[in-house]
Amino acid sequence: MRLFVILAISAAFFFGSVDMFAQGSQLTPAAQAPVMIKPKMKLGDVKAVTQFIAGVDIRGTEVDAYLDTRKILVEVIETANKESKKDEDIVTVEMKMEQVQNLFTLMQRGSLKGAEAEKFKEIVSALQEAVKAAQPK
Numbered sequence: 361m362r363l364f365v366i367l368a369i370s371a372a373f374f375f376g377s378v379d380m381f382a383q384g385s386q387l388t389p390a391a392q393a394p395v396m397i398k399p400k401m402k403l404g405d406v407k408a409v410t411q412f413i414a415g416v417d418i419r420g421t422e423v424d425a426y427l428d429t430r431k432i433l434v435e436v437i438e439t440a441n442k443e444s445k446k447d448e449d450i451v452t453v454e455m456k457m458e459q460v461q462n463l464f465t466l467m468q469r470g471s472l473k474g475a476e477a478e479k480f481k482e483i484v485s486a487l488q489e490a491v492k493a494a495q496p497k
Contacts, residue, residue: 394456399490401483403440404447406433408476409483413466429455429462457494460487 410433418426436453445451455463464487472480 394458395494397455397457397460397487397490397494398452399455399460399486400450400452401486402447403437403445403449403451405479405483405486406436406440406451406453407447408479409463409467410434410437412470412472412476412480413463416466416470418466425458425462426466429459429466432459433463457491460491463487 410430413426413430432453432455436451440449440451464484467480467484
């Protein structure tokens with residue numbers, strides 16, 4: 361129950377920090393004039409979130425948005441592997457705002473074990489920090 365409360369608070373904070381998230385939890389296709397977000401994460405976290413969202417149920421209308429978001433994560437992993445990076449190394453995941461929204465929505469739908477809560481929180485924090493950095497000052 362505590363984990364649910366923590367996730368709910370994290371979700372409220374994340375959605376409240378970005379105007380674009382006010383649209384709800386529907387996955388959205390990428391827009392034409394994208395705002396680029398560049399979260400920095402450990403390579404191991406990128407791998408973990410890629411595996412995590414693979415287990416989430418999606419609707420048929422969300423297939424393109426899911427595949428688009430997953431493709432970005434897989435490309436980062438493949439590039440890092442070619443550069444012989446380790447799971448502890450920090451990588452930058454360059455995403456459109458809509459892809460960040462889609463990733464966060466997928467993460468909210470998934471179920472996780474209590475042992476995964478810290479990693480989940482680290483990933484959400486990286487996304488939040490990148491969104492804040494991209495907002496006009």
